[in-house]
Amino acid sequence: MRYSQRGFTLIELMVSLVLGLIIVAAAVMLFIAGQKSFALQQGAADIQDNANFALNYMTKDIRMANLNAVTATMTASSANGGIVFSTANLADVASSAVSQSEVSNTSNVNVGSDQLVIQYLPTQAQIDSGLFDCEGTQVTDTSVYVIERYFVRQDANINNNETSATALALACAAGRSNNLTAFNRDNGQIIMKRVDYFHVLLTVQNSSGNFRDMTIAQYTTNAPTARIVGVKLGILARSNQSVGVDSNINLAKPFAILDQSPDQSVTLNSTIQSAQTKNLRQVITQTVAIRNALGGR
Template structure:
């Protein structure tokens, strides 16, 4: 009776099979990780697109209302009910609103870069009811001025890759004004742009000689001449709300040009292992209600 012979893998064949299997698993893992990175980057890019296409358009739409209802077209820091609120005179001669709620340059604790963010405050008199202010409150009167403050503040709703100090957002605080003091004004407002590292404002001005100049709010207030304001330029350094991982292609030490300022991220953010997509978004807004020769 013949005995049956059994054959199997030799040791070398087994080792080769294992190596081939490991190579296939490694290739699949690389593809999976690459896919995860791609999804994270696409999500970050989507966040930035939302900021640029929706939030900034929402802001500029409201800024165009500034100075609406004023009897004179000239808009300066001393015009009562002027569209850009720079001083108490823009509200009324006896206004008691604190100066920290006026348009200002470099507000403390309001940025993730080496320069503090600005604050822009506008006001206008509605010509019809039924609209909404930047907080979503219904406009019910055409005899009350709407006052809106755009500023950067901390967002208490942040994810695990952020800290309470770096989770900054651009918010808008809206109130009403009919007497000597603004009401429902000076709170945290509503967030309109989720993640903002820096917010900068320039005033587009024209002096008595017809020369145009872009001025920071601080320079305008210090000039003593109060040239006419025709528009504003706003610049935002926005970032994605989700990290895209420790990507070496994203350089946190790079500089960003935001209008007339060149800024760098704070050292604590530069040294962080996680990375976020960032983009500078700018917009120039002509304030149509401040153009022309209309006089009271």
């Protein structure tokens, strides 16, 4: 009695195994690429969401700088001027709580972040409609100036891929001109997470009517009598979540922010550059015209 035997030959089995491995490898590659693309898109969306909220919040308040001041002309020596540089603008303010350039230990780049301090006198209409400062405290008095300080500080909530020194955020501290005790030392409310660097330029108008942008240090040193009419904000923001070890993200590249030419660009510090996992970074800018800085009052 004869039995017929059927099956795959060794060569057919080997070919099918190779084809199966190729298909599996392609599927794995597609999955990895999809995961990488998703992480990058999530990082970009994270930056945009944080930036939109923070800049809209800041712009609304900065535009009110110099509101109800005695004169529309805003300089480094204007009493109750909309931007605070010293006690000439705001009595009893601490030297550390005024607008200044390159505050030490406040960035993840090779220079310190800037600090911007504004003040304004609210109107009764604003109070009646429900006015709150940047820390969420309701404004109730039209005779007391509201003071707001925008600066970079450490965030106590630390992610897995960062340290207490690198977990920086943009914050705002608010106070009142009749009580600066808490304002001078307040850590403030975080309004934008994960900011590596915060840069401020002042748009000024000289006696000839010409406009130029200056850093806070340049203005206070070289042109303290020039009229301030606007503010430019520059932020080096990074995603809150890591995007892995993507080789396309170069942590050593320079970033030019606002007025910075290629030879003045900022670079991430060595701690960030040596990080095992990476975050997406983006330069975000905003120009704010101070509506109370023009006119002849």
